[in-house]
Amino acid sequence: MSVITYRQALRETLRAEMHRDEDVFLIGEEIGIFEGSYKITEGLLKEFGERRVRDTPIAEEGFVGTAIGAAMLGLRPVVELMTINFSLLAIDQIVNHAAKIYGMFGGQTSVPMVIRTPGGGGQQLGATHSQNIELFYSFVPGLKVLAPSTPGDAASMLRAAIRDDDPVLFLENLGLYNSKGEVPDDGDQVAEIGRAAVTREGSDITLIGYSRMAVVAQQVAEKLAEDDISVEVVDLRSLRPLDRETIVESVRKTGSAVIAEDDWLTYGIGAEIAATIQEGAFDFLDAPVRRVAMAEVPLPYAKPLETAALPSVDSVITAVKETLNAVGRRVG
């Protein structure tokens, strides 16, 4: 085991997969000469050359579609979209093409590709650069959507995504690139797609998150442990397919749930989780399911406004405590 950053875990996995399989190549804006807007692809152009690391024009629809076409002929492109906000320019190719080609043609050709892209607010980037719109893709059958929260998952899930024969939207997070965690040195762990994980066991309440909010959930659980509150944390990891069993099993055990999400509340990922819980654990619930989500505004630039709009450790703690109070357990 080594302790490395989420960024390093991604880079090392890309490197290893490119060495393993000649059909794997990288394509995206500023990933070569500039070495990536967030330096995930640092050093890879030098190591693999222009054939394997392709700088593209600023043409999201064009180069995402180009990657899809290459995947139809059996290559395994790994696309980098600078941030998920810009995926909107490629949404026709992702939703109307990548997600449809396998089914629409009766299973004759698959689309083995990965689209890596970070979401995340809190960087004072303003309304157009701070969105968490993974929901748009999680809604679509034919796509797989992964959202790792730790360096270890970043590595094993990226490996799984590259080796999978379907189009995978691989959600990273600006706020996680520098986070550290353990990653196995021999590095051939391949995650199982479609599985959530109970990343901390507890008995009082289930706290559910993904990506940055799964990390926040861990911090919340640690803090509340000091007050003798036992929080079980579920990291969704895969937004499509969604591992409903793991969620429901946990809530059946604890009897209450809070969902922490970085996207907007109305129609958001948390709405789907809450619906899942009421359908799968209705008789076990001792309090209404609570959601902690971004305020429903285009995210402002000014720091106090931005901070207030985003979910935080404190806002999640508030929701957990209020839920436990509703259960009848006085936690202040």
Place this chain on the structure above:
Amino acid sequence: MADTAKPKGGGTAKSAGGRRRNRKNDTPNLADEQPKDLLDYYRQMLLVRRFEERTGQAYTQARIGGYCHLNLGEEATVVGLMSALNERDYLFTNYREHGYAIAKGISPRGVMAELYGRTTGVSKGWGGSMHMFDTEARLLGGYGIVGGQLPLATGAALAVSYRGGDEIVMCQMGDGTTNIGAWHESLNIASLWNLPVVYVVVNNFTGMGTTVEMSSAEPDLYKRGSAFRIEGQRVDGRDVLAVRDAATDLVERARSEQRPFLLEAFSHRMKGHSVVDPAKYRTQEQADEARAQENDPIALFEERLEKAGVLTEEAKKEITDSVREEVADAADFAENSPHPDVSTLFDYTYATPVANESRRMPADPVFAE
């Protein structure tokens, strides 16, 4: 070979017809051709014509659902283009692709069965009229989203180039498609990366009803590659031999020079945009022009072949009969093929099965216990 004379513009089928009447006669001389090839083109064009007529009929009888766009009037363009490709070359098209599928070598049975939504269809009944696909024939899809096929074709050409293959990719589209973002992004990428793809614009003068002049600031569509340093040519799409030669030239140059090209083929759409479109936006004059003998590629070719003594009365009857039989056989085959079983509904969502995939039917509870 290809006509690069500047048209007069004006935007109607009439003026477009006028511009073609002014073009020099550069069609290949029949004396240089193998009679066998000529009869083969004739037969293929007739097959597409009769197939599409039968399709229109089956559609109005509700044997075929969805949207349904026909190649009627475009047969010379379809057959000329496909004769320029070899078996290993790839083809991407828009939704008006029944004829292309047949001319690329797919059995009319598979195409008709797809229209009928049967398991024996080229796409197993999952695609329908707009979404024909056949791995073996290397038709990599008809696409219903205008312009969707352009980045995909560009990417297929990238894969060929990445592997050092000698196939080329042909990407067919309509005139209206040259205004969509994917057009500009794809041509730019193909040119930057020297990809072996030939973009073909079938200019039938209109999108659905909107004319080229209403929608394209540069209505000389073959010139629109110049912003990307892609050489463009224009050809009379009513003339199967001219189309074949223009396409062969660009296809072989794309193959040997490893770069993209653009071909524009003028072609008349004899009927409405789709089977249900009465084309009321056309004036009587325009409608007459679209259906005129002089714009009917099959009538034109037939007359030439007869004059040259290539198409005898006997041969014509034989071809007509065998085409009629082939189309009837395709329709029978489709009619008698099985509908897909509902149990196969979840067979093609993912190529790699993973945990927790949903297989829930509409009224099922999320948790069935």
